Amino acid sequence: MASVSALAQVDATPRVSAAVTMEQARMVDIRSLVPDISQSIAYAGSNNFVGAPIRGYQAPRCWLKHEAAEALARVDAALRERHMRLRVFDCYRPVRAVAHFVRWANDRADQRSKATHYPDLDKSKLLGDYIAPVSGHSRGATVDLTVLRCDAHDVDCEPLDMGTGFDFFGIRAHTDSPEVNAAQRANRHLLRDAMEAQGFRNYAMEWWHYTLRLEPTPDTLYDIPVTAPTDSGRQAEIERLMQPYDGDVPGVSLLVLKDGKVVLSRSYGRSDLERGIEASPATGYRLASVTKQFTAAAILLLAQDGKLAIDDPVKRWLPSLPKVADGITLRNLLDHTSGMLDYEDLMAAPYEGQIRDAGVLALLEKEDRLYFPPGSSFRYSNSGYALLALVAERASGKSFPEYLRTRIFQPLGMRDTLAYVAGGPEVPHRAWGYSKACDGWTRTDQNAYSAVLGDGGIYSNIADMARWAAALDDDRLLGKASRALAFERQAQVSSTPEATWYGFGWRLADGLQWHSGESVGFRNTIVRWPKQRLTVVVLSNRNDPTPYDLAISIGRWFMADAQAEPH
Structure with missing residues (x-):
């Protein structure tokens, strides 16, 4: 899954770019830099808080502005030196996907995900801090993620216990929440320290949510659909063939x-x-x-x-x-x-x-x-x-x-x-x-x-x-x-x-x-x-x-x- 960000933190009203390709938006697929990075992009399927594929997600891929992608690759490399690695939930998010979230939040009759995603909140409380009409994800420098810990041979990589699942709306998801135990809070701080070392800042209400401090285009949103790379050749075709096995599915x-x-x-x-x-x-x-x-x-x-x-x-x-x-x-x-x-x-x-x-x-x-x-x-x-x-x-x-x-x-x-x-x-x-x-x-x-x-x-x-x-x-x-x-x-x-x-x-x-x-x-x-x-x-x-x-x-x-x- 991926996080739902707070309101865009910009001074001016953001504009939507006219870019229609990732190349025009100067975004890259994270797997062009970290080919085996773990992904769990639930918005491309139905296993998310909306309970349906999200508009604009045509493939389970992580695209980011190249500056953010390169910084994220450095985070992953540093963690691997300690037998850890990253798993990404969401990266760039189209404007149309954010609009889909807002429509869902306004549909008070749809309560199918309450038990798993917002058990302690009335749905009407989600608009604002959790779901907003403008998302930093749409600028291409925000990412939702967690940390996997591997064994001494760098296999059997398993997510750290962060105290909540991803896209949990409530106090327990706050990075320094008093409602989680010391070990869970330490795991959140481990992620925060690793991300901050490469120039990312955390959104305090969501332990998984990080934005590159020096955003390349802080006043520009994008509405390009999330798709698989269109590269040709053997490696690109193999990636397309293997896509049904990628993510939170049997491997x-x-x-x-x-x-x-x-x-x-x-x-x-x-x-x-x-x-x-x-x-x-x-x-x-x-x-x-x-x-x-x-x-x-x-x-x-x-x-x-x-x-x-x-x-x-x-x-x-x-x-x-x-x-x-x-x-x-x-x-x-x-x-x-x-x-x-x-x-x-x-x-x-x-x-x-x-x-x-x-x-x-x-x-x-x-x-x-x-x-x-x-x-x-x-x-x-x-x-x-x-x-x-x-x-x-x-x-x-x-x-x-x-x-x-x-x-x-x-x-x-x-x-x-x-x-x-x-x-x-x-x-x-x-x-x-x-x-x-x-x-x-x-x-x-x-x-x-x-x-x-x-x-x-x-x-x-x-x-x-x-x-x-x-x-x-x-x-x-x-x-x-x-x-x-x-x-x-x-x-x-x-x-x-x-x-x-x-x-x-x-x-x-x-x-x-x-x-x-x-x-x-x-x-x-x-x-x-x-x-x-x-x-x-x-x-x-x-x-x-x-x-x-x-x-x-x-x-x-x-x-x-x-x-x-x-x-």
């Missing part, structure tokens, strides 16, 4: 790897909505079915180490399976040609607690039937990958999480990646999953299937996924023969609208290798263009959309730039 982390090196690593939105924690490259997401490439790699490594063979009958390792499984091999499980029944369809409804990989085996032990004879067709099977995790345990003599840790994650330096088991090691910098609801987002982090490891139980972040993706191009983990098996066309998935195949843990098409992961509250994808040595990874903690198309669009921008380079 996303984006990785682009070219020739084994990270060329883009950015995060947007929140890993934890309830605490307002910023998503970061260290945020750990549940990979869901992106896990399958790790499960397949575990089996390939065991074969590489002589512990099993890809064409072993599955009953060599899981002899309790029924007779109908006699013809199923590990290869059939790896490429989804086993015909094994889906364990999700065999579970009681509702299912008490969470099923685990061993529970999947227990269900399949009772079913002497298959969808089709092994090897005769393709049918995507979570059951098969749950069984592969159990095979890996029996062949290695270690638990599946421990085998992954010691044989894959640790050798590659994937320090924050793990197969998550409740009661075991916690997920570092964990993202919580969310699903879209009619009134916002609801936490939907786990369901009855979430404890199955082999088909979807790994958590990772884009920093670790960069190490994994780089290792797929050389022999540091899987040998050449093992990698060839993983990316070989083992089973045809579809012939229309394009021909696709499945390898071992990977989907394949001409010039393309990928896998997506979907589970309650998470949607992820990894896409590789092997000839171009380009990889895009998108991890998100929301139930929609699946980011495959997003990854493809971003990858094409990088391929287009590479093709445009002189040779």
Whole structure:
């Protein structure tokens, strides 16, 4: 959200500029100076004191006069030296938006936001000190903001407790209010000290509200709509593609790897909505079915180490399976040609607690039937990958999480990646999953299937996924023969609208290798263009959309730039 300022503090009646573009107004987007600054621009949506998008806000962006933007960038830089950073609520505000506020304030019947924004005031009292017909924000040198405190690694950045939310109208919001505790007042003073050090002054009735003391145009207002920058090119297009993930919404982390090196690593939105924690490259997401490439790699490594063979009958390792499984091999499980029944369809409804990989085996032990004879067709099977995790345990003599840790994650330096088991090691910098609801987002982090490891139980972040993706191009983990098996066309998935195949843990098409992961509250994808040595990874903690198309669009921008380079 953003603050509603007091009356413009100018001697003369301000004029409205004739400028129609941000360039003409000499304003800049703060992200041109601080690309990863945290934003929470609620006036572009409905989660604000009016309860509707505000006129003039066409995008959730922070524009400021360049002098104010540069000063704000210095504030953020100074705070980062202390493992803190800024989150902006509002910056430049069009005159038409201020008029929208005044109309709302005069509508005494609309009381929908009273409980959250002005519980101690009659709405008629808002006009004047809180909502005025002229706002300093419209001059482009006023900003509403707060401070995030990060951990020692500069991640898990969480808002300081300021005693009220933003846009709270009342005495508790006064910077030195006696109605907040000493710690909350100290946090407000921390913000004030940081802002004053770079030439901003605080409006005493709103702890979040600051104006540059030497305003560039103190007698001029602007009425240009708040929009996204109109820049062209790859970076601007990526920002536009990522905008739905920005702000107080479930987040996303984006990785682009070219020739084994990270060329883009950015995060947007929140890993934890309830605490307002910023998503970061260290945020750990549940990979869901992106896990399958790790499960397949575990089996390939065991074969590489002589512990099993890809064409072993599955009953060599899981002899309790029924007779109908006699013809199923590990290869059939790896490429989804086993015909094994889906364990999700065999579970009681509702299912008490969470099923685990061993529970999947227990269900399949009772079913002497298959969808089709092994090897005769393709049918995507979570059951098969749950069984592969159990095979890996029996062949290695270690638990599946421990085998992954010691044989894959640790050798590659994937320090924050793990197969998550409740009661075991916690997920570092964990993202919580969310699903879209009619009134916002609801936490939907786990369901009855979430404890199955082999088909979807790994958590990772884009920093670790960069190490994994780089290792797929050389022999540091899987040998050449093992990698060839993983990316070989083992089973045809579809012939229309394009021909696709499945390898071992990977989907394949001409010039393309990928896998997506979907589970309650998470949607992820990894896409590789092997000839171009380009990889895009998108991890998100929301139930929609699946980011495959997003990854493809971003990858094409990088391929287009590479093709445009002189040779």
